Amino acid sequence: MPGLYVHIPFCIRKCDYCAFYSEVSADRNRQQRFFQSLEKELGSLPANFVPETVFIGGGTPTAPDFQALEKFFPMFVKFSPLEFSVEVNPGTVDVAKLSLLKRIGVNRLSIGVQSFESRCLETLGRIHSAEQADEAFRRARAAGFDNISIDLMFGIPGQTMQALDADLDRALAFGPEHISIYNLMYEEGTPLLERNPVRLDEEMEREMYDHIRERLKEAGFEHYEISNFAKPGFECRHNLLYWTGGEYIGCGPAAHSHWNGTRWANAADLDDYCVYGPRREFEETLDPVAKERETLVMGLRLINGVDVDPTLFKKLQCTFQSLENEGLLEIDGCRVRLSEDALFVSDAVFAELI
Structure with a gap:
């Protein structure tokens, strides 16, 4: 079961904790050049490569304006995968974009909420509010999406057990099919690490993790991976591919691939990608x-x-x-x-x- 990952490297603002490759840009010409290069890369995939899962991540896949997405996202229709996931940010998704995603065959959304508490969102440098997160989920349901994951974080500086419980309460109230909840990591080169905030102690973080597992089990979720919980039958097929040693090809700057025994990564440089196409930053055969x-x-x-x-x-x-x-x-x-x-x-x- 091979998979296709597509990296869209645009953000409205870089989150303070994020170490993934992206750039803050709303330049339409720049976005158009990227999508043109991406279309060429997708057109050069091996003839025998038929992905059963497609995952569009970033960056923020819904950051480009609607006109750019409407023009270029139909390039994905030809794949018709069993599972077609897209990450969406509550601060950049609206009714028109959700309708477009539905039209091109997306059948799974991963909504990056991280927290519903305003202080935690500010600490993380997120661009959305709790109200926007609520609205994004409701709009996604109204658009016909019946497989939605909510992404949350715990171990955020200043977060209390009560705040974590409130996040879980609010997420569970929506009735998502999947919840991913990650322990905040302090990555090199990020503003969060440079600020050096007072971190929660390890014992508190462990208590939070154990509490999360208990709450989600009670709510009918299966804990199937360290940080992932799903209602029966709604495990993320694409991520299971990674965890079981499967094959996949990544397109876009900084995307990684593992195909026919060879692993490689595209250069993490948008300008280079737009001019020269996908040039491999490294390649190895394990x-x-x-x-x-x-x-x-x-x-x-x-x-x-x-x-x-x-x-x-x-x-x-x-x-x-x-x-x-x-x-x-x-x-x-x-x-x-x-x-x-x-x-x-x-x-x-x-x-x-x-």
């Missing part, structure tokens, strides 16, 4: 052992764990047993999964296995 280890680590993000090849299992058996003795891993034959206690500190486990 040897089988490295690929197996990578697939193991990605698969361990899944709550149900991963089946390990017997040969690799034998090589890592001592490490597995050590992690099991520490209460961080559960082993059943050649199937391994993170323990309940390890979910919040998963990076430490992964470091032992890379």
Whole structure:
């Protein structure tokens, strides 16, 4: 099940925590040159590449004006994937854009709310208000979308357990099919890190994570990946592709690909992309052992764990047993999964296995 990822590198304003490649620009000519280059890249995909999932992310895919989206988004109609997801920002999506997304075959939306509390939104540098987030969800339902994910964050400076509960209450009241909720990360080179705000202590963040899991389980969500929860049958197919070692091709500046055993990334430079098309910033072919280890680590993000090849299992058996003795891993034959206690500190486990 191959997938297609498309990176649209425009934002109205860069969020203070974001380290993804994007640029703040409302220049219509610049947007048009980008979409023209993107159309060429999509036209050069391998003839045998038929994506079953398409995911348009960014940046902010709904940041370009409606005229640009209306002119170029129909280029995606030809793919007709089983799952077609688009990230939308409550501050940049309206009725016209939602109708356009529906017309071109989008059947899943990921609404980047992050929080419904104004102080948290200000800390994160988001451009929308809680009211706009409410309106975006209602408009999406009215436009006919019946598979909607809400993105939230926890561990935000100044966030309390009561504020987190309020975010969960408000999100659950909408009845989304999926919720992604991530622990805020402090990335190098971001304004948030440079401000050096007072961070929540690790114990509080862990309490928040455990509380999130309990609340969403009670609400009928299945916890299927470290940071992702879905109603039965609404797991994100595209992200499952990443977590299970599947193949995908990324288009647009900074997009990554893994296809036919080769991994590469397009240069993270919009001007370069518009002039020269997708030039590879790096390219590598993983040897089988490295690929197996990578697939193991990605698969361990899944709550149900991963089946390990017997040969690799034998090589890592001592490490597995050590992690099991520490209460961080559960082993059943050649199937391994993170323990309940390890979910919040998963990076430490992964470091032992890379």
